[in-house]
Amino acid sequence: MARTGVWRVGLMFVALLAVLAALVAWLNVRGEVPLEPGPADGAANPATVARGAYLARAGNCIGCHTARGGAEYAGGRGIDTPFGTVYASNLTPDRDTGLGAWTAAEFWRALHHGRSRDGRLLYPAFPYPNFTLVTREDSDALYAFLQSLPPVRQANRAHELRFPYNLQASLAVWRALYFRPASFEARPEQSAQWNRGSYLVRGLGHCVACHATRNLLGATDGDIELGGGLIPMQNWYAPSLARAQEAGVADWSLSDIVALLGSGISPRGSVMGPMAEVVYRSTQHLSEPDLRAMAVYLKTLPQQPPAKRKPVEPASAELMRLGGKIYADRCAACHGESGEGVAGIYPPLAGNRAVTMASPNNLIKAVLHGGFPPATRGNPRPFGMPPFKQVLSEHEVAAVASYVRQSWGHEAAAVSALDVHHAR
Structure with a gap:
């Protein structure tokens, strides 16, 4: 009897595997x-x-x-x-x-x-x-x-x-x-321009491939469209396009969004890292109507409320002193003593959301490897920031990043040497 029970369990297990295999096979050809x-x-x-x-x-x-x-x-x-x-x-x-x-x-x-x-x-x-x-x-x-x-x-x-x-x-x-095969379906309540932008952003542009979190198996995760995520293996953070404190553009003018996508710079910000490559190789070559359609779509993304953050612990006085000295010696000549920058040349750091995002990775990457907007037709000779990875230790990078994130009214978490080590 015991042996018969084992056989039944075994047969049921085999049958279940067969059903699951058939289901997987069908889902792959649907x-x-x-x-x-x-x-x-x-x-x-x-x-x-x-x-x-x-x-x-x-x-x-x-x-x-x-x-x-x-x-x-x-x-x-x-x-x-x-x-x-x-x-x-x-x-x-x-x-x-x-x-x-x-x-x-x-x-x-x-x-x-x-x-x-x-x-x-x-x-x-x-x-x-x-x-x-x-x-x-x-x-x-x-x-x-x-x-x-x-x-x-x-x-x-x-x-x-x-x-x-x-x-x-x-x-x-x-x-x-x-994965499920799909076809683009225009939304009749939206304009033709909005639908064109949706098609480009969600389809050929595959923006979600970077601007979304991924689960342990590498599938895009999360309920927020273009909600931001760390780019695997590169350790750049693709900021959320659905949060005002990251990269949301709901309050930008269409012309500023078009300028950013078409030239890499605009009065409201500039691109660097992987996005600089996207602008250089892709979006600068798109027509003005297509760029404007993308801008119309991106402006209407449902915006999420500010993410809840834990109370920020101030960096130590020693770390802030070291960071302030490094900033004065190596950064202030371009970005200003108070982080005000120079319009159209060097971006301001005071009030810059790229500096205060919950993830400090992009700031760390910029300090280590430099910040270089792409050379485009609209900005053929961009001003760049030199890399400091050869002259600053991980502790010093953490110090200057912490200084920038906690000066001029900023309330972002301090950066540790371990953060720098992970980001690089």
């Missing part, structure tokens, strides 16, 4: 339909290719799919993740190593369903959870542009992921939990 040829198959007209080139800029495809010193779009760039390194693929039309043998429908399936030409599931370092919103028309234009590029014979490098993240079965479970 919404997929037979591949259909598109107008991009064959020779594309110049207008379609030009439109695809523009869309590739909007998606910053070149940013990931070009290795340093390598041919454009030929892949090979390693993208570090908490699970190992993912290598970007070759998007040039080489038949053996790139997209030369792909059809427009297969390319669409990769964007919309996250599935490669041979049926393999793609890792979401390629942001198909966002690209799934891209229309078939735009996908075909992107395909036409990529097919127009000079073919580069460069074999794709195998990903270097740890077990079990290197298994297709594990990826299938992840997709069953966190």
Whole structure:
């Protein structure tokens, strides 16, 4: 009898596994339909290719799919993740190593369903959870542009992921939990301009890939759209676009938002770090109507109330004295003795929300590595801040960061040497 009971439990367990496996398999093919040829198959007209080139800029495809010193779009760039390194693929039309043998429908399936030409599931370092919103028309234009590029014979490098993240079965479970193919649906109560901005921000722009927290399995987490998060492996903090004390722009003018996206600087702030690369490679190349549409959308994001913070403990007098001395010696000449900055040249630090965010990472990064807005058509010769990692110890970086975060009426938490060590 006991043996019969064990067999029954075993059979029930096997049956449960079979049901779960079937469910995972179904969730990974839901919404997929037979591949259909598109107008991009064959020779594309110049207008379609030009439109695809523009869309590739909007998606910053070149940013990931070009290795340093390598041919454009030929892949090979390693993208570090908490699970190992993912290598970007070759998007040039080489038949053996790139997209030369792909059809427009297969390319669409990769964007919309996250599935490669041979049926393999793609890792979401390629942001198909966002690209799934891209229309078939735009996908075909992107395909036409990529097919127009000079073919580069460069074999794709195998990903270097740890077990079990290197298994297709594990990826299938992840997709069953966190990915669902979708289509962009315009909201009829909003203007055409707002909907265009929503499409760019949520789809090709894949802004949420940085401006959101991620759970332990790397899926974007949280109920707040564009609510901010630490960029994995880079330790830059992508601030919340839904909080006024971080990077919300609800109270900005449209022209100031457009200026920031188009040139990297505006009267209300400037960009640096990973966002500087986005502006340099992507948004500065977008049309003024598209930038304005994005600005309209970003201004209407539901704003969250200020996050509750614990009472701030003042930094020690010794740390503030050291930080004040470093600031006077190395920072005040540009940023002013009272943190007032110089309009249009050096940003003010007094009242600067980038300085007082709960996460001090971006301030620490700027002190260590320097602060450099991108060189753009609207700001071809930006003023930059030199790096201090070679001349300041971690304790000294913590001291000057603490001084800035607790001077001129600021009430942000002090920075420790351990914070600096983690951020760098």
